[in-house]
Amino acid sequence: MTKYILQVEDLVCEYRLKRQRLFGPHPVLRAVGGVSLQIMPGQSLAVVGESGSGKSTLARTVMALETPTSGSVKLNGEDLFAMSSARLREVRRNLSMVFQDPYESLDPRLKIGVSVADPLDALHEARTSSERRTRIGEALEAVGLRAADAEKFPHEFSGGQRQRIAIARALITRPALIVADEPVSALDVSVQAQVLNLMHDLRERYGIAYLFVSHNLAVVRQVADEVAVMQCGVFVEKGKAADVFAKPQHDYTRKLLAAVLKPEAMRRAQPPLRAIPN
Amino acid sequence: MTLAALTIARRNPSLVIGFLLVITVMAMAIGSLFWTPYPPNQMAMTLRLQAPTAAHWMGTDPFGRDVLSQIMVGAQNALFVAVLAVMIGATLGGALGLAAAALRGWVEEIFMRVCDFAYAFPAVLMAIVISALLGVGATPTILAIAIFTIPVFGRLARGAAIEVWSKAFVAAARTNGRGALHISLRHILPNIGGLLIVQATTQIALAIIVEAGLSYLGIGLQPPAISWGKMLAQAQTNMSLSPTLAIFPGLMIALAVLGFNLLGDGVRDALDPRLRRLR
Amino acid sequence: MMQNTLSVQNLSVSLRTDSGYVPIVRDLSFDVRKGAALGIVGESGCGKSMTALAVMRLLPDSAQTSGSIMLEGNDLLQLSEGAMCAVRGARIGMVFQEPMTALNPAHTVGKQIAEGLRLHKGLSSRAAIEEAGNLMDLVGIPNAGARLSDFPHQFSGGQRQRVVIAMALACKPDLLVADEPTTALDVTVQLQILELLEKLIADMGMSLIVISHDLGVIGRLCDDVMVMYAGQAVEKGTVADVFDAPSHPYTRGLFGALPEAQEDIGARLYTIPGVVPSPFALPHGCKFADRCGYVVPACRDAEPPLSPGKLGQLARCIKVPEVVA
Numbered sequence: 001m002t003k004y005i006l007q008v009e010d011l012v013c014e015y016r017l018k019r020q021r022l023f024g025p026h027p028v029l030r031a032v033g034g035v036s037l038q039i040m041p042g043q044s045l046a047v048v049g050e051s052g053s054g055k056s057t058l059a060r061t062v063m064a065l066e067t068p069t070s071g072s073v074k075l076n077g078e079d080l081f082a083m084s085s086a087r088l089r090e091v092r093r094n095l096s097m098v099f100q101d102p103y104e105s106l107d108p109r110l111k112i113g114v115s116v117a118d119p120l121d122a123l124h125e126a127r128t129s130s131e132r133r134t135r136i137g138e139a140l141e142a143v144g145l146r147a148a149d150a151e152k153f154p155h156e157f158s159g160g161q162r163q164r165i166a167i168a169r170a171l172i173t174r175p176a177l178i179v180a181d182e183p184v185s186a187l188d189v190s191v192q193a194q195v196l197n198l199m200h201d202l203r204e205r206y207g208i209a210y211l212f213v214s215h216n217l218a219v220v221r222q223v224a225d226e227v228a229v230m231q232c233g234v235f236v237e238k239g240k241a242a243d244v245f246a247k248p249q250h251d252y253t254r255k256l257l258a259a260v261l262k263p264e265a266m267r268r269a270q271p272p273l274r275a276i277p278n
Numbered sequence: 279m280t281l282a283a284l285t286i287a288r289r290n291p292s293l294v295i296g297f298l299l300v301i302t303v304m305a306m307a308i309g310s311l312f313w314t315p316y317p318p319n320q321m322a323m324t325l326r327l328q329a330p331t332a333a334h335w336m337g338t339d340p341f342g343r344d345v346l347s348q349i350m351v352g353a354q355n356a357l358f359v360a361v362l363a364v365m366i367g368a369t370l371g372g373a374l375g376l377a378a379a380a381l382r383g384w385v386e387e388i389f390m391r392v393c394d395f396a397y398a399f400p401a402v403l404m405a406i407v408i409s410a411l412l413g414v415g416a417t418p419t420i421l422a423i424a425i426f427t428i429p430v431f432g433r434l435a436r437g438a439a440i441e442v443w444s445k446a447f448v449a450a451a452r453t454n455g456r457g458a459l460h461i462s463l464r465h466i467l468p469n470i471g472g473l474l475i476v477q478a479t480t481q482i483a484l485a486i487i488v489e490a491g492l493s494y495l496g497i498g499l500q501p502p503a504i505s506w507g508k509m510l511a512q513a514q515t516n517m518s519l520s521p522t523l524a525i526f527p528g529l530m531i532a533l534a535v536l537g538f539n540l541l542g543d544g545v546r547d548a549l550d551p552r553l554r555r556l557r
Numbered sequence: 558m559m560q561n562t563l564s565v566q567n568l569s570v571s572l573r574t575d576s577g578y579v580p581i582v583r584d585l586s587f588d589v590r591k592g593a594a595l596g597i598v599g600e601s602g603c604g605k606s607m608t609a610l611a612v613m614r615l616l617p618d619s620a621q622t623s624g625s626i627m628l629e630g631n632d633l634l635q636l637s638e639g640a641m642c643a644v645r646g647a648r649i650g651m652v653f654q655e656p657m658t659a660l661n662p663a664h665t666v667g668k669q670i671a672e673g674l675r676l677h678k679g680l681s682s683r684a685a686i687e688e689a690g691n692l693m694d695l696v697g698i699p700n701a702g703a704r705l706s707d708f709p710h711q712f713s714g715g716q717r718q719r720v721v722i723a724m725a726l727a728c729k730p731d732l733l734v735a736d737e738p739t740t741a742l743d744v745t746v747q748l749q750i751l752e753l754l755e756k757l758i759a760d761m762g763m764s765l766i767v768i769s770h771d772l773g774v775i776g777r778l779c780d781d782v783m784v785m786y787a788g789q790a791v792e793k794g795t796v797a798d799v800f801d802a803p804s805h806p807y808t809r810g811l812f813g814a815l816p817e818a819q820e821d822i823g824a825r826l827y828t829i830p831g832v833v834p835s836p837f838a839l840p841h842g843c844k845f846a847d848r849c850g851y852v853v854p855a856c857r858d859a860e861p862p863l864s865p866g867k868l869g870q871l872a873r874c875i876k877v878p879e880v881v882a
Contacts, residue, residue, distance in 0.1 A: 050743035092454065097449070099446035104445050109465075109469060115447070122455045158832060160832075166450070188600035192816075193815075193827065219816050256745065261771070262773060262817050263776040274850035
């Protein structure tokens, strides 16, 4: 019996680097050095850190794209690295990922309907082609695109729209957990806001849990219930988002918070912006 | 329509010139299947070593055979050998390269070392060795060319495939539960296909040279099959009597090679202008 | 009258494409005051990087430029390519987004910093290397003298950007153009680089153009700001005025969309509806009209001129009173 959707215990990921001398030992890089975390259904945890902190390795290991040196990743209580590959394929319906670069995360040679439906097709989940079409349409409409867009190619869309398509693909199996690795850091400010709002709404509508990886504390504030600050492969601070932002305990967290550049306009309240009519 | 053609010609002249040259050679080859001015191996001792005339546009050889007819059949043989050999080499090499990129580890290591070994020998030398082992004639020639083509495509496919494997859309496919075979065929191959086609076009040019070279040395196509290389070898012995004999097969080899090379460049530029920088 | 280091008047840039010329920068005028920093802010495709390239005359051959770019009284657009080479590096320094591509991996950083000094100032190799050491020290690289003989890959991302800044500063230029100088860097490193740039312009009295999509960076570093949309300035003024009372609906939308600007945790962000118009099919009249909540029919009749905003700034909008009300 477990109540967590995701449970990571004492995860360690090490890489063997190239030998420095011909017969020398392989130096070992410890990208993740003993990390534990839990996410409840419908909750979101943000992992914040700078480049090289190991946060992307953590995300990729949770997705079983990398194999850990030790430790476990449990989805609904089942260890991803202790199950058969057939069972892993099956379990993946509950686990999706959204990547950083919207220009790289869709195969340029495939129509977006094909890309979006790939999680379904891999599971042979849609029994009829009309069911498949309906599911694609639903997923695209859930992210604010049109069902007819399924017939287009990625280059016909802007960066923000592509990130929506990637989110539609992540949604189509109605997963319990989405791992998002810097999903908005490649986007323009106004588009970033649209995508963050979308992720916010999807969570309310479908009760999806997020593991959200980002270098940007300000972005994290908008999406996370809990925040874990990662430095050199370990969490240096973890807690409720409100607490971490209001009362940071660790020096590094304080340093990160101090580095957030707040446009000075924020001191002065602005009148509410008028929405577009109709 | 004409305007569009002119725009392409101005923007990508190598595509157009290469295409025209290749089409010409192909037309000669295909044409020779149905019609040649004279039966290519028909001897006429009274008409030996003639300079070009109205009846024999390219003259005749030491046995009085019509050179134009031989050139046309030669085009057919040159293209048949080169295209088939490159197709075999590209398919095997591409498959091995894709496998190496998908599996990495020791599979890749062994594959690459074998490629390195194959690369250490010049193409023609390699073909000679293979011909010596397999014997002479069309099939050994095709196999010889195919075998040294394999590492060319293997390395190219592996390098390009590794780059595609690092893309996020491949990671996305993996998170959907897709295996290496599905990813290689669905995502990797279509994304490196253009590169392989460009390489194949250029590789056909090389294959034409090698086939001509092997036939020139007498270890390629065997009589009665006609090869440009063999025509050259024959012309050499009659150089002082009839210099024109060497010109036409030499010119055909040059034009065919130039045509395929230009076509390859043109196709690459047309497929992906960014690849131009890699030249 | 305040003296300007750079004065750009009616700059237009078009790019030749398969379907004719497309306008990338349209009738853009701005000044960079002596010793002050101008921030150019806008989203991808708004023409801000093209503006920077135009100032440095580094536009691709397919570009057509008109207007004038006066650097201390000389029109850069009238200079020969040879004369422009003497301006680049010597009188205008450049800092790019990706420090690794701005440095040649095959040469030591000392040699690369010294190159400009030898070329533009005619220093001897030894004097140039010595000066390069001083510059590395100035930009805050510890143990500068010993690191002159290191190669770019031996530096961290932030240190590399410091080296690029040292190169740009080598000849004490009148103007430094920085295109997204901190976008590729971690947030803590970004702060250090911004502090460095701040200190350098104060100490050396040069002028600075910062191109960025990040209002936080502009707010931190700049005195003046110009907001660009669809190749045009839609709002410009001092940072104090524009940030305190943004007067164009687009500027206000940008601020509303910033997560940094939110007080509440987990609140929805304001979003600007719709997408940026394609330069191939710019709408008639105001280019922002289709995405604007204040639009009236008059907006679509003619392109609004720059008119006074709430404080001292100019905004390209005919409904400023409603927008700031």
